[in-house]
Amino acid sequence: MTDIPSGHKPEIPPGRSPVSRFAGLVHRYREFALISRDPVLFMSLLFCGLFLLVFVFFPLARAISSGFINKEGLFDLKYFARYFDSYYGPVMRQIFWNTIRMGVLSSVIGTLLGFVFAFAMVRCQIPGKRWVHLIAMVPTVSPPFAIALSTILLFGRNGLITKQLLGLNYNVYGMQGLVFVQVITFFTVSYLILRAMLERLNPAMEEAAESLGAGRFHVFRTIILPLLIPGLAGSVLLLFVESLADLGNPMFIAGNMTVLSTQIFLAVIGEYDYQKASALAFVLLVPTLFVFLVQRYYVNRRSYISVTGKPSGSAPVEKSRLIRWTCIAITYLGCIFIILLYATVVYSSFTSAWGVNYAPTLRWWNDALTRGVEAILDTTFLSALGTPVAALIGMVIAFLIVRKKFSGKEILDFGSNLGGAVPGTILGIGFILAFKKGRVVMASILYAILALFFIFFATPSRREQVIMLILGTGIGLAVHFLAPQLGLKPLMYTYSGIYLGLAVISLVRRRKLGFYTFLGIAAYSALFNLVDIIAVPIAVAGRNMERGFWSSALYQMADYIKVPFQLSPVLLGMALLFITALVVRSENSRLRLPLGVIALALPCVLFYHGMPLALTSTPYIILAAYIVRSLPASVRAGVAALQQIDPSIEEASQILGADAQYTFRKVTLPLILPALLAGLIFSFTRHMTSLSAIIFLVTARWRIVTASIMSDFEQVGLMGASAYSTIIIVLVLIAIGVINLITRRVLRGRGDVDISMGA
Amino acid sequence: MYLTLEKLTKTFPPRGGAGEVHAVKDADLQISQGELVTLLGPSGCGKTTTLRMIAGFEFPTSGRILLDGKEINTLPPNKRDMSMVFQSYAIFPHLNIFENIAYGLHVQRISKSEVERRVGAVLELVELTGYEKRAPNQLSGGQQQRVALARALVMEPKVLLMDEPLSNLDAKLRESMRTEIRRIQRSLGITSVYVTHDQIEAMTLSDRVVVMNKGLIEQVGSPVEVYRYPQTRFVADFIGRANFIDATVTRGLPGQLAVQVYGQTLHLSNVKEVYSEGARLILIARPEMILVNSQGELPGIVRRASYLGNMVDYDIEVGGQLISVVDTDPRHTAIHAEGAAVGVSLLADCVHVLPG
Numbered sequence A: 001m002t003d004i005p006s007g008h009k010p011e012i013p014p015g016r017s018p019v020s021r022f023a024g025l026v027h028r029y030r031e032f033a034l035i036s037r038d039p040v041l042f043m044s045l046l047f048c049g050l051f052l053l054v055f056v057f058f059p060l061a062r063a064i065s066s067g068f069i070n071k072e073g074l075f076d077l078k079y080f081a082r083y084f085d086s087y088y089g090p091v092m093r094q095i096f097w098n099t100i101r102m103g104v105l106s107s108v109i110g111t112l113l114g115f116v117f118a119f120a121m122v123r124c125q126i127p128g129k130r131w132v133h134l135i136a137m138v139p140t141v142s143p144p145f146a147i148a149l150s151t152i153l154l155f156g157r158n159g160l161i162t163k164q165l166l167g168l169n170y171n172v173y174g175m176q177g178l179v180f181v182q183v184i185t186f187f188t189v190s191y192l193i194l195r196a197m198l199e200r201l202n203p204a205m206e207e208a209a210e211s212l213g214a215g216r217f218h219v220f221r222t223i224i225l226p227l228l229i230p231g232l233a234g235s236v237l238l239l240f241v242e243s244l245a246d247l248g249n250p251m252f253i254a255g256n257m258t259v260l261s262t263q264i265f266l267a268v269i270g271e272y273d274y275q276k277a278s279a280l281a282f283v284l285l286v287p288t289l290f291v292f293l294v295q296r297y298y299v300n301r302r303s304y305i306s307v308t309g310k311p312s313g314s315a316p317v318e319k320s321r322l323i324r325w326t327c328i329a330i331t332y333l334g335c336i337f338i339i340l341l342y343a344t345v346v347y348s349s350f351t352s353a354w355g356v357n358y359a360p361t362l363r364w365w366n367d368a369l370t371r372g373v374e375a376i377l378d379t380t381f382l383s384a385l386g387t388p389v390a391a392l393i394g395m396v397i398a399f400l401i402v403r404k405k406f407s408g409k410e411i412l413d414f415g416s417n418l419g420g421a422v423p424g425t426i427l428g429i430g431f432i433l434a435f436k437k438g439r440v441v442m443a444s445i446l447y448a449i450l451a452l453f454f455i456f457f458a459t460p461s462r463r464e465q466v467i468m469l470i471l472g473t474g475i476g477l478a479v480h481f482l483a484p485q486l487g488l489k490p491l492m493y494t495y496s497g498i499y500l501g502l503a504v505i506s507l508v509r510r511r512k513l514g515f516y517t518f519l520g521i522a523a524y525s526a527l528f529n530l531v532d533i534i535a536v537p538i539a540v541a542g543r544n545m546e547r548g549f550w551s552s553a554l555y556q557m558a559d560y561i562k563v564p565f566q567l568s569p570v571l572l573g574m575a576l577l578f579i580t581a582l583v584v585r586s587e588n589s590r591l592r593l594p595l596g597v598i599a600l601a602l603p604c605v606l607f608y609h610g611m612p613l614a615l616t617s618t619p620y621i622i623l624a625a626y627i628v629r630s631l632p633a634s635v636r637a638g639v640a641a642l643q644q645i646d647p648s649i650e651e652a653s654q655i656l657g658a659d660a661q662y663t664f665r666k667v668t669l670p671l672i673l674p675a676l677l678a679g680l681i682f683s684f685t686r687h688m689t690s691l692s693a694i695i696f697l698v699t700a701r702w703r704i705v706t707a708s709i710m711s712d713f714e715q716v717g718l719m720g721a722s723a724y725s726t727i728i729i730v731l732v733l734i735a736i737g738v739i740n741l742i743t744r745r746v747l748r749g750r751g752d753v754d755i756s757m758g759a
Numbered sequence B: 001m002y003l004t005l006e007k008l009t010k011t012f013p014p015r016g017g018a019g020e021v022h023a024v025k026d027a028d029l030q031i032s033q034g035e036l037v038t039l040l041g042p043s044g045c046g047k048t049t050t051l052r053m054i055a056g057f058e059f060p061t062s063g064r065i066l067l068d069g070k071e072i073n074t075l076p077p078n079k080r081d082m083s084m085v086f087q088s089y090a091i092f093p094h095l096n097i098f099e100n101i102a103y104g105l106h107v108q109r110i111s112k113s114e115v116e117r118r119v120g121a122v123l124e125l126v127e128l129t130g131y132e133k134r135a136p137n138q139l140s141g142g143q144q145q146r147v148a149l150a151r152a153l154v155m156e157p158k159v160l161l162m163d164e165p166l167s168n169l170d171a172k173l174r175e176s177m178r179t180e181i182r183r184i185q186r187s188l189g190i191t192s193v194y195v196t197h198d199q200i201e202a203m204t205l206s207d208r209v210v211v212m213n214k215g216l217i218e219q220v221g222s223p224v225e226v227y228r229y230p231q232t233r234f235v236a237d238f239i240g241r242a243n244f245i246d247a248t249v250t251r252g253l254p255g256q257l258a259v260q261v262y263g264q265t266l267h268l269s270n271v272k273e274v275y276s277e278g279a280r281l282i283l284i285a286r287p288e289m290i291l292v293n294s295q296g297e298l299p300g301i302v303r304r305a306s307y308l309g310n311m312v313d314y315d316i317e318v319g320g321q322l323i324s325v326v327d328t329d330p331r332h333t334a335i336h337a338e339g340a341a342v343g344v345s346l347l348a349d350c351v352h353v354l355p356g
């Protein structure tokens, strides 16, 4: 689907001199005009843009800026200055250097391990390839502290291996343990990057070098290594960032040592000092952002093999037996370790008291499935609900990036990656700061953007546009100020009535689109209140049952039913403006003007209702955090899939008579389905296992397992934490299995979903 | 005229440092019903862009496209009643061969039995009967090509567009597919526009050839016209081989043009144009329009001689200029050796003239 002229007016003839800034502006404008002729592109662009604005740029801006502003609202560098004073300085600097040391060690060792795995897989004919690959993938589907947990179980003060078997008094807590844990947790990324590179390495080059008389080591040094440098550098950089951002492992195993991420956590949870947390977050963000930019603009640009080469059929086998068997041995050892670590997690969840009494018990599971069922259900529900949304937004962004030409593509690309690339703690702080109280200014900006979109989209007449904007906004604001105390419930009942009226009018005038849309909105608005009729009895029934799994489950269920129907007013208003703009556009009689005014005024009220955008303690803030975190992976999956689809396939469909919609349904969608399904897997996994981004967002009403384990560790203990971790892993594996099954059915043997892309 | 391009222009906006690209400039072209016209030119000359404008994938910057007398500039591709065969074939990988070919018919909600009949007929035409249930990746390149062609033909389009449809095939297959396409196009009488950069393909296929260069149409004519009577130096050079020889008019009467070439006088009785005396001309002489003997009108020295079996290919230095000559006379068994002094004669009634 390239620029299809949908046909109103011919393109404005091109300006002569493209050099001048004015011509550039003209070009922008012309492009804008062109985009607005392609409503699907325009709306999806606006939708993604607003999503990123509200949930990535806005919170990150808050997270950064509040480090520089004190409680009185004045510019203040207090916490940055602490790095240089003599009282706090030594500790602050110590923490900073600890962090950097951890990052460097973990990323370098992790990359080395990843390289050995990759080399063994590609060049050493390692037996059991499939299994090695699957085992190497396991750390990507587990909660972020599972490895730390089992390392403590095996090598801690009461460790099975250190204490029980070897009788050592080994202290695993500290830098060594932390680096070990991080290496195992993060090496998979490195393995995947380097494996792809090794596979694309053209063996002819090595053979050529060897035929010229170069020795093995010489070939490695002069041919292989330089070609792998971009991959190695990319891997080290990525791992460095992951390591710095990691909160789960340091919390468990860093012992007395503090790193930046835990320092931030303590600043928020222990001291409630957001300025300090933000300032520290900024310190953490600088290296991260630096690495991100280097990665994006330097490494990616230099990775010549990854772009051009195709995986060559058969990579040569490493000739030196010593090298070959060393690699294989290390790889197997790594696999054994991974299996051992995860087996320990599962095993310990069934033992009475680790290190003391290994008698089997179901106590921890029982606990988890009764007291913990709330958190488990909340986590699963929110993860699952966010999954299709994240995969969809990811696909749309990928589509825009790959197939469409527009200014600001870079920003879209950057923004969609940014939220997932920054350390989760920073995003979490940003979310708290951005959405803790009413944000009238932000709501106004959103309203202004969407209102402008609405009027330009709805009608071509300048006069009608102006009237709609003034009257619609005026009425909306008037309602808001005249009835400031209007509750959301009566408001939604009123809306339901009004939209029902609009639906009836549309029915009388035989407007199918209008009728169904307005009827749908009326029903939705009514459900805002009516959903309680279903939810309340369920909750009551749950409360009245005997305390246990089913009682909690039912009680929670009542909450879940409400989530889709009790959207926050601003989000609801945004959705309404989007949807009704289409209806008003399709109405081309004199009714369009009054219809437009009403359709603008009603959402306008919602934008200012109560405390706009105060999302903290609602489930939507957790959902948003999930989606932002998993977006990069689904965008990547989508981009990869779309780049493989020849654009002329879509054109072929069009010239055969299919319109854009039919083409999308019958050609594009089936072709991107594998990526979409892969995107679902990545998103769900990422949601279920995320910790740092949501740890500040959980509330008593909305609990998340990973966060609960951290905060209730004293009560839950190691075995309880193991039980919860096992549950998360099992749920993720079930989801992967289900989606894979669906994929296989849908694709009828056109290949499996490649889960490695999400790592 | 059935399909008309009027002053068709496409300018791509500047992108990434580069300035505007004038891909197609003021293209005028008229195609009658049932005709096969090729757009021929070097890579980047605007052939694809022209074709994509006809298809509706690109929007003309200015100018008009008329189909059957009606302007179709703003008509989206799916409403144009045209079909296109893509260079990459663009076969739907998730559909089998039958579904691929029936795709357009399904869009039109044609009845099942009718779809089966038409797909069956077109499969027979491209000789793929029995392949209905195959997946596209189980077919060879040539077969995929034929599927792409069948998918376009089954629509019985008003205009069939083809963008280098054979460029991904090997030489042998290309040759047979070429005649195949021509046969089918003739038998169905489909108005066709064919894009290629291969002059042999253009010559063998087309009713008329449109030679393009740098976004401009240089010449439109039958294969004979563009070969024998090229209107520009570019056309003469791009199609076949040509010697460009400077000449001065000594007598300019129509039918009695006499020119001075390398100090000799040559009478060009076939040239209709009138030139004033003393005007500078360029003679365009194809290698086979020059004879080489032991004693010709112009003295020359053989600089290179290659024996190719069906002909001898010479580079002969005449008046300080290297001239390509081929000797196709099967009776000439002796080859003039390199360095030999020979005589060269231009076939005066064959050479073509351009103003210098």
Ligand SMILES: Nc1ncnc2c1ncn2[C@@H]1O[C@H](COP(=O)(O)OP(=O)(O)O)[C@@H](O)[C@H]1O
Pocket: B012, B013, B021, B022, B023, B041, B042, B043, B044, B045, B046, B047, B048, B049, B050
């Ligand atoms: N979408 C586009 N954007 C910018 N320039 C383009 C685009 N498509 C083609 N061009 C430019 O237009 C010129 C003609 O291209 P094209 O029609 O594809 O040539 P051909 O098919 O004859 O090889 C080329 O210089 C090409 O770079």
Ligand SMILES: [Mg+2]
Pocket: B044, B047, B048, B049
């Ligand atoms: Mg082309």
